Amino acid sequence: MDLRFNGLVKTEEQVVAGTMYYITLEATDDSKKSKYETKIWVKPWLNFKELQEFKLGSDEPANASA
Numbered sequence: 637m638d639l640r641f642n643g644l645v646k647t648e649e650q651v652v653a654g655t656m657y658y659i660t661l662e663a664t665d666d667s668k669k670s671k672y673e674t675k676i677w678v679k680p681w682l683n684f685k686e687l688q689e690f691k692l693g694s695d696e697p698a699n700a701s702a
Contacts, residue, residue: 638665638666639663639664639665640663640664640665641661641662641663642661642662642663642664642669643661643662644659644660644661644662645660645661645662645671646658646659646660647659647660652677653679654677654678654679654680654682654684655677655678655679656675656676656677656678656688657674657675657676657677657678658673658674658675659673659674659675659676660672660673660674660693661674670692670693671692671693671694672690672691672692672693673689673690673691673692673693674687674689674690674691675687675688675689675690676688
């Protein structure tokens, strides 16, 4: 898989024991644009960062005009 980052689609954050970041991004794999969803947990006072989830988003292709 040769995944190339195109841009951010949406970001959200939730304060928990640290901060949980929810990021939707657009990437291209073999000329096909897709959206991916990520969830990242950060506790800066512990120098802790953990990727909780990285998955293919909806089946709809990313809108090239957005």
